[in-house]
Structure formats: structure tokens, C-alpha cells
Amino acid sequence: MKKIILGSACLLVSTLFASAQTKSIAGFSEQSSAQQRQTETTFNNTLSAENIGATIRQFSDRPHNIGSPAGKLYADQIAARLKDYGFETNIETYQVLFPTPKTRLLEMTSPAAYKAILKEPALKEDATSGQEGQLPTYNAWSADGDVTGDLVFVNYGLPADYDELAKLGVDVKGKIVIAKYGQSWRGIKPKVAQEHGAIGCIIYSDPKDDGYFRGDVYPKGAFKNEYGVQRGSVMDMVVYPGDPLTPGIGSTKDAKRIASHNEAVNLLKIPVLPISYKDAQPLLAALEGPVAPAAWRGALPLTYHIGPGKTKVHLKLEFNWNTVPCYDVIGKIKGAQYPDQWVVRGNHHDAWVNGAADPASGLASMLEEAKSIGALLKSEWKPKRTLVYCAWDGEEPGLIGSTEWLEDHQQELQQKCVVYINTDNNGRGFLEAGGSHALTPLMDGIAKELTDPQTKVSLFERANARQVVNATSTKSKKDALSKKDLDLGALGSGSDYSSFLQHAGIPSLNLGFGGEDEGGEYHSIYDSYDDYRRFKDPGFAYGLALSQTAGLAVLRMANADVLPFNFSSLHKTINSYVTELQSMVDDLRDATATENEVIGKKLYQLAADPTLTYNPPAAKDPIPYIDFSGLKNALDKLQKNADSLSSSSKKMLTAGTSEATFNNKLYQAEQSLLLPDGLPRRSWFKHSIYAPGFYTGYGVKTMPGIREAIEQRNFKEAQEQINAAAAAVNRLAEYLGKL
């Protein structure tokens, strides 16, 4: 085995550093850069794609959701591995709520009888698809319920879809809605349905978004077949994630809990069930009422109507509201120089079913890094800072393991955690990196030095090529062509970085590859090793690339002389958000005035087909001018102080001085951006720059307090939030000024 690894490693050495080998690494002096590159080459030489594949196979060989026997088994196996690699390892266990289905019934009772199948069949082409112990198709945190009502098709079930329904004279009060998966995180759909008075919610995967329209279906191709169902959580995680009974605190055995899940404000009051397009088709075909707007229609061979009509459905769901153990595996290597500065690296280990892609692919890359770090330790090398490798449980139902651990250790982590580096599912394609924008130069350096396994150019070049090619206007193509630095994305939610970044203000990164690994296996029994090796990352070259990428980020943050935080990059990013928000308000003002003129002249009525029901929209309040000056002034101050800090860091590097307390202050700086009261109506989310959208879910809203107030046309709140963000930016500027 070892020979093969070294053999393939030799090939890799020549391509590990695509370029820039003569340049210093961000945060390292010239001298220590050379040393660091040697460490990184050694690190790389023990990574093995083949081994990553074997690890994916191991950690997807049976269903292993939180609370399952295999969940415990895998936690133990991961712990054993980390120990074996030289990590000081333990399993921290939390006691958390986790509902599983007891009864699932969906039937159409009128105009024809149809009983939904609610079952994905085993396939001979997929070795694990027929295993015992699979969680059935369901949405965790649906309410218990037994409801019967008229059915209404609500497109993706977003607020704008209900505006459209109102125009067509359809309301959902007392009815059951059927929504398509897509365009938002799934939990938004039942939440908005509930807000509009629906009594139940069905979510299905339309073949246009996730099925034969996209490509050949499984097992012939990668896309969702007619029986495939996306499981998933519908906890209102944009209010708070983690165990719903213990917001803000770790759900240790004796933690003070909310008395009942019925009192948790982030849980639904209506039943929700995900179904396949095979089960959706008879329901949709039976709908009457207006024909759905063109943009709502999917790829089923029928005319999409909205309903209601004679179509009645009966939805009955009951759950076991059990408390289960949540096993977080935590492995540490003590820092030789700064043991109280922690570089934290994590990936979850729980899956909905077998989870070869989600999460085993990211987990395998992380364990491969740990293995290589273990090998480094056997040489002279020691990390300056402490490394903490974490495998989280309970990510799928609500980021539970990571959130509980963060909440449990919040004070210590806010003191010690230099950075949290997250991965999750991984596949073939392009580097997709998101995170705290002060870390842009770190990731920019890595993306420019590492080589894409397929094209042999740097990760940056390949990602940039995609950006250029996908740009839809000449202007945006030119902008992309002129990009010199990596575009670090802003983080919303959907994986375990959320509590670190958005609750605790700890600098975070989320890394992965994708774009050439599309398929329909997500959260189904077909997210299997057989699917993964055929469609997601054949040969596991991108598993290796992820180990390299995250590994370099870990090693550089662990051993940097001066931590590579660049607040000038952060300033530039925030400034671009604010410019965007200002335009957004101006555009909204212009659009609202125009729209009100159209409404006032009754042009909607005149343009509408008089034979169809049509309720024109109501005029909206004119958009006031609001005051961004405080925020702009704060940004000016931030720019000045950030630029002068950058100079100090450079000087330190040249002088070869490195100070623990200076570094300490650098990584704690982002906490200045936390809002003392959190975001309106969801105080758990405290970051003033990044949050998941209240009505989009995973999708990020940058400057969330301001942006969402504008979107909701609440300009009093928008002004308050501008002021709150200005105070946060001022705090950061002043903090940096004192360094």
C-alpha cells in the first residue's frame, strides 16, 4: 500500500504548487515560507486518492443517521482513527431531540383515489440501496398532524409565490399546499405556507429541477428517478439551529431545556411531507383552477394548474419525539508554541441514509488530512498552534452536533479559536470557497498554488475560467476577465460553520469542489458509494484536492508567523455590499414609484384577460431616503485602520517578530462585528455581515439586518440596522486601531 501511495505522491509533488513557489506565503516570513512549503510537500506526499475512496466506502456502508447503531459505530471508528494518527481524542456526547416517523400517510380522496408510495425501491445497481435501517422518506421536525383539505400548488412556496396567488384570487387558508423543492432551503416552504394559513404542506422534486429534465436518471444516469425523495430538516434554522430545546446552550445531559418541542419557536405547527414526482403527478394532474404562470411549470407531462377544485388530499403524520445521544468526535494535537490558539477543522459524520457524498466525501478528505498530519508528527514537525479535528453528529437534522459543542464551549472558543475550517459533501469540478473576508488572501494564495487535477492549471484559474464563461453580459465577462484575486463567497447556512461564524463571530471557512458532479442523490437512499464513484468524483481526485486545499489552510493557520488576516480585504467586501444596498434602495424607490403609477392608472386591469380572475396588486408606500452616512464614515475609518494594520503586519514579518498577543487580537477581531442584540426576530444570529436569509434559508444575506429590512420595505428598521452595522464596523475599526 505504502509504495503505491508514495508512487502516486511523487507524481503529485511536481503539481502541488502550480506557481508562486518563490513568493512568500501570506502570514509567513520569507524564511519560514520555505520551511512551510517543505512541510506542505511532505504533507501532500502522504495523501492518497485511493485511500479517500476507501474511507468514503467505509463511512457509507450502512445507514447512519444520528441515533442509529451505525452512527455510534462510525463515531467510534473515527475516534480510533484519529487516535491512531496521534490525536488526543474523545467523544463528546449531547442529549438531543430527534423525531423519526411513526405514521406516514398521504392519499388523494377526490376526484380519484390515490395512495402515495412514499418508498424508494432498492436497485440491483446500488449495493446498499436495499439495506435495513434506512430512515423512511420524511421531513424531520414536521409537526404531528392528521389533516384533510383542498390542494393548492404554490410553485416553490416562497413569499412572492403567494403574491402571485393573491393576484389569481387563490388563497391557501385551511388548505394543503404542494410546493416544489428548490429556489430556497426546504424549511422556508412550510414556514411560509403556515404563515398563510395552510394546514399541511407537501414538497416534491419536480423532474425539471431534479429529474429527467436535467439528465438521465439513476441508475442509468445520476439524476433523480421517479421514486427518489429528498429527506431533510424543516426546523426553522434561520431562527436558531441546534437542538430546538436548548437554544444558546449546550444540550448536555443536565442542561435546562424548553419543556416541550411544541413550545420551541423554530418548530412548525403543521405537518410536512416530501414526496417523489411519481407520487406528485396524480395530485398535480387532478388540480383545477387557473393554469399556473409559465415560470411555475415543471417537466411533468401535464398542464400545471393551481387549484383548488375537487382535489382533496389527506395527510397523516406522527413522529417519535425521542431524545438521542449526539456523538461529536474531537481530536486534538497540542500546539508546540501557542497551545491556546486553536485551528479547528470539522466535517459531520451523520447522514440521512448512507451518505457517501453527504457527508462521507468531505469526512474522508478530512480524515486523510489527519492521517498526513499524523505522518508529519512522526517527523520533526510540530504545529505551532493546537489543531482540533472534529467529526460532528446530527448535522442533518439541524447542525446539532456542531452547534451544541460551540454553545457548550462558547467562551473558550471565542478566546482560543483562530479559525473554523469546514467541509461537507465534495465532488468533481471547481473550487467553491466561502468564508470570512479577512481570510481572502489566505485562500487566494492556496487557490493559486494548488493544481486542478483535471486541467492542471491552478484552482484559481479554473474557477475564474468558469466565472468568465458563465458571465451573461460582455460587461460581466470583462469584469471576470480582469479579476486578479479569488472571489471568496459569503457564507449563509447549511453546514456546521454556522454557529462558529454567525453566533460566535469566529473567522470561518467552508471549502469544497463541485459543478461537475450534479445528480439527484441528495438525501436519498441513492447517495451511496456506487453512485459516488460513478457520478460524483470518479477516481477521488477531487477528494485529494480537498485534502490539499483544507490541509494547506489548516497548516498555514497553524504555523503562520503573523496570522494572515487582512482587514483591507474585509473592508473592500463590506464596502461593496453597502454600495449595492444603496443602489438597491434607489432602484426600489424608482421601481415602486413606477409600479404605483401603473397601479394608479389601472393598467394591470386593462392588460389582464377580463375572462380570468385577476386582482391587481395594491400600491405600496413610496420609498423614503435613508441615511447611510454613519455606515460610510465607519467604513472609511475601517479602511484607514485596516490599511495601517496591514503595514504593521508586513513590517513584523520582515522583522521576523511574531507576537502571540498580536495574533490573538487578530483572530478575535471579527467578534467586534457581532451585534449585541443579534438580528431582529432572531437574536441567536449575531453577525452584522453574514446570515442565512430569513426567507431563503441556506442562501446568504450579506448585511442581513439592513438588506432584509429593505426587502421587507421596513425602512424604520432598515435605518436602525444601518446604525447597528455602523456601530459594529466602528467597533472593529477602533479595535484594529488599537493593535
Add this chain to the structure above:
Amino acid sequence: MKKIILGSACLLVSTLFASAQTKSIAGFSEQSSAQQRQTETTFNNTLSAENIGATIRQFSDRPHNIGSPAGKLYADQIAARLKDYGFETNIETYQVLFPTPKTRLLEMTSPAAYKAILKEPALKEDATSGQEGQLPTYNAWSADGDVTGDLVFVNYGLPADYDELAKLGVDVKGKIVIAKYGQSWRGIKPKVAQEHGAIGCIIYSDPKDDGYFRGDVYPKGAFKNEYGVQRGSVMDMVVYPGDPLTPGIGSTKDAKRIASHNEAVNLLKIPVLPISYKDAQPLLAALEGPVAPAAWRGALPLTYHIGPGKTKVHLKLEFNWNTVPCYDVIGKIKGAQYPDQWVVRGNHHDAWVNGAADPASGLASMLEEAKSIGALLKSEWKPKRTLVYCAWDGEEPGLIGSTEWLEDHQQELQQKCVVYINTDNNGRGFLEAGGSHALTPLMDGIAKELTDPQTKVSLFERANARQVVNATSTKSKKDALSKKDLDLGALGSGSDYSSFLQHAGIPSLNLGFGGEDEGGEYHSIYDSYDDYRRFKDPGFAYGLALSQTAGLAVLRMANADVLPFNFSSLHKTINSYVTELQSMVDDLRDATATENEVIGKKLYQLAADPTLTYNPPAAKDPIPYIDFSGLKNALDKLQKNADSLSSSSKKMLTAGTSEATFNNKLYQAEQSLLLPDGLPRRSWFKHSIYAPGFYTGYGVKTMPGIREAIEQRNFKEAQEQINAAAAAVNRLAEYLGKL
């Protein structure tokens, strides 16, 4: 009957003139305006929606394509009606080529056997759908052929689709292509396929464009059911329309003809067949090769692949290439004052099958006008100018009746024809008016005075409301809101105005209503009275509106003191086209330079999935700067002379002088815009401002010589065409200057 007509007419009187009754009519003095309005009210009072419905029913009660027994019967019936109304009527007969099918066979021979049905079934809900004498589903002017080959899906079959195929490494040489109906006139698809070396072409109606995706299918709803097939001509009418054997001359009995249809340059060399989506589905489902780009995919429940693969099809088509009589019905009422100034009004009478919408709906409105004019004649009223009402035969296979008549009488018509006013199929909705832009004020006046039957606002207001509501940006909404005048569309092709306007330079209008009459009946057996009365114009209120609109245009052009040609409007329109063309060249220059940079840096390859075939596009020649100054100078001169002519016309009206020769010159002015050599590669098309697109068909290309040269990146020709257009505009300016 008469009582009822008067009764309903009384109701209409109050709404005929929505507004502006106190303003003078364009082209009329104040005094004659009042008299004209009285005439128009009387005219209107004898129009009857009910009667229009009965006429539609009569002229769709059996299949009546050119050359059929009912075609002759209908011509005779129309002639009898016109005679009865007081028109001096005769039938002018041409002898024209018209192919009908002898053999139609389409079968898939591999990987599975499938024989196409090629037949629309009779429906009990559609009384005429089971009649004898229906033309089978076919494309007229397909070549005879018996071909077998691999099948390739080519999207809509347009040039850009073949660029995409080249990128994917697929060519069609020696293969049979299957293209979707839509996005271009159908004849473009086999023409482009033939240019690329295909040996056969199948065209089908995808349910996304024309089927259940759009709405409920016939007979439940209006949209195309799985068996529906769109017949239609694939003659290359953008080269020349009419009988392919007699380009430029009338196909009278003794006309000199091209020896054989095989020598006609506007006929295809490959066989073409239209099919239903039921017949297309097994073929498309069997295709292998790359998955089609997302924009290519339709609404069939399958993954759209491009092919080729094991899918082989056999297409065998044979036609009877018969010569048939073409019966144009021509009815005249001699002008009392200017008998040699003719206002020509036309609509075709032939259909592919029953043709209730196409053409009986427009024909019925025209005959209703004729009836009312007949009633006017029985009072004191006489038209000043001669009225010529024409019902054309052979429009469907290639605008044959109108083209042969125009070519036969070209010199006389260029002398006498004041305007040609065309209608064709009509339906519920919005006024859609296109034509020579010097006639903008005429149509603007009519659109503002007439009332929309459903909303009771003016036709202009309703059409403008739609424009505002459909605008996709705030800027375009504001532009539409600020519009004070009717947007007269530019004319491409697709109906009988083509030869008048584009070959002879006779000012033309094309009028109709639509937008709330969508369906899938077009050129199928289901374009029936049963379909029409349910889905196209229930109650025939828009049939009446069309009679009013076209009738007022006829009556005003017939009796105007000074013909309402406004060349300032024309100047404004041409000027906007030229501005657009200049931006187009600049944008293309910018886009090409950027694209070449992307190609030069090999970014397409880097962004592409390396596991799939991908041929990057080749760099294109940089776009030179070209000289629009001659054209701009000519436009300046046109503006000056047009403005001063407008003043003269006004003065004449105020003075109450009206001169036959001045009017003569006004309506002949547009002929100055004809290009002596016609357009490149299609000299039959002579208008410098309007033509159907060489690669779009019906769709108009304004400033066609210039625009198409730019689109084809032929900048030498673009410059030549700018110069030719400048000469034409100069000719018009000088001509007007001498008036």
C-alpha cells in the same frame, strides 16, 4: 335580422368613438372631418358581430385548400357576396404549382421499430374534424425523397443551434435532423439543415411550445393535443414568394415558367415532414449522445439527448407536383373623384384545412366591411377614391394569389395603389398593427378613437397597458408609460402584404387582434368553427373590432382631402433603426474583442467538463469601424424635407385645397425607398427598410441589407448596404423636397 343588427348597432354608436371626436381626422379638414365621422358612424351601424360569426362558420364549413373543390366554391360565394354588396367583381385566375402528398412514411428502424401515425383523429367535440377532403399532415414544397439515416436533435434548427452542435462535436452531414417548431418561420429549419448537409428534416411541435405545457389540450382546452400537427409551407419565401416557377411575373396561363420545380432556387432539395409530439416522443427517447443544452429541452417526459447513436429513421415522401388554378376574387367600387387612386384591401380565403381562424376570421371581418360599405353606397355616400376588395387564394403555400396578382399588375398598382390594407387570422385581445411608418398618424388616430370591446378604453390605451405591464425593467416600463403615440410595428412576412410592400414599395398595413386567443389549432384540422367560437373570439366582438379598425382605415384613405402620410414619423422610425444599428456594431465589436480574449486564454476549455467532448469556438475577426455618416446625412435631409412637407399638408387642409397630383405623389413616395438591385442574394425583395429575415422568416429585419450583413459579420457588404440605404433615403428626401 335587420332589426337585431340595428339594435346592436345602436349600442355601438355610443362607443365607436372613445374620444377625440372634436379633433380633426388626420388628412381631413375640420369640415370634412365632421362629415367623415358621420359616414363612419353609419358604416359602423351596419356591422354585426353575429353576422361575422356566421360568415366564419360558412367559410370554414369544409376543407378548402387551393385547388380543392371548396376552394372554388368559396371563391364563387365571396364573389357573389361582393357583387351583392355593389362591388364590380371578377375572379382572376392564375395557374400555379401546388404539391400535395402521394406517399408519407416515417419510421424508426433502430434501436426499436416505430411507425409514425401522421394523422390527426376526428373528435366528437369538433363537428368538422372528421370531414373528407382534408390535406394530410405535410410540409408543402418538401422535396421528394427516400432517405434513411442517423437522427440528430437540432433544437429549433437555427444557425446558432448548429454552432452549439459543433461545440459538442456533433455534425448532421448525411443524417436526418429533428427540429422543434418555433423561434423562426418553419421553412428556415430545413433550409439550414440542408446547408449543413442533412439529408432529411423532421419538424415537430414540442408540448413546451405548443401543447400541454401551455395549457389544457384540445378539446378540453385550446392547446395542441398529442396528435396535432402543424402543416405549412417550407418554400424559401425569404428569397421570393408566389409560384416558384414564375418569380417576378404573374403566373398567367401563358407566362414563361421555370422548366421544373427542381430548378427553382427557393425550393428545398431534401424531404421535410411535420409530426405530432406523440410521434416525436419515441424518436427523441431513443436518442443517445450528449444531453441537450438546458435551453433546448422541451416538455416531454424524457431526457433530451442530441444523438446520434443507434437511432436510425427512414423518411419517404413523394408528392404530386400539380398545377392548379388560383382564384383571386377582386371587387371594385369606382372612386367618384379619383378613380385612378386605389385603396386596396385584402385577406386570403384559402386554408390548410377548415381554417376558421386562418383565414376565415379575417375574411369575415373584411366581408362585413364590404357589406357596410355596400349599405353606405345605397345612401348618398360615394368613395372619392376607388376601393378594391380582394380575397386571395393560395396564401398558405406561399402568398401565391396576392403575389401573382401584384406581379401581374405591378405597373398599374405602383401607379394607382394608395395603400394596401391586409388582414389575416384574428382573435381576442389587443390591437396589433404593423405597416409603413408614414401611416403612423392614421393608425394612431384610429386606435385612439375606437373602443376595446372588453375594457371600453381605446384600443391604444389597452395595447399600451399591455406594453407597460409586460415591460421587464423599470426603465422600459417608464418608456412605455410615457408613450403618447401608437407603436406601429414593422412588417416582416407571413401574409399577403409582402409583395405590395417589399417588392413594389406600396404603402401597406397589416391589422389584427390577438394575445388572448392562444391555442394549438394553427394549420391543423382543429382550426375549426367549434374551436374558434370557444377559444379564439367568443361572441366575435373582436371580429367586429377588426371590421371597425380596417374599415376606418379604408374609409379615411378613400376620402382624405390630403392623404395622411407623415414622413416625419417615417424619419423618426428609420432614425431609431440606424441608432440601433450603430449600437449593434459597437456592442458586437466589444463582445467580439472580449470573446476573442476568452478564446485566446483557452478559458472555454478550462471551464468545460473534461470528460465530455467540447470544441471551443474559433476566434472571429475583429469588428472594423464602419461609416454611417452618409446615411445620417441623408436622414437629416429627410427630416428637413419631411417636416416642411408636413407644414404644406397642414396648410392645404386649412385652405381646403386638395390636389390629386399632390396626393398621387404622396402615396408613390415610398417607392423611392426601393433598392434598384434589391437585397443581396434575394433581389425580389427591394424595400430598403423592411424585409423578412433571411434566417428568421416571418420575423422582420428592419434596414435588412445592413442588419443582416452585420449579423453575418460581412462588413464590406454592411458598408455597401449602408451606402445603398443612404441613396434610398436621399432619393426619398429629394422626392419630398420637390413636392
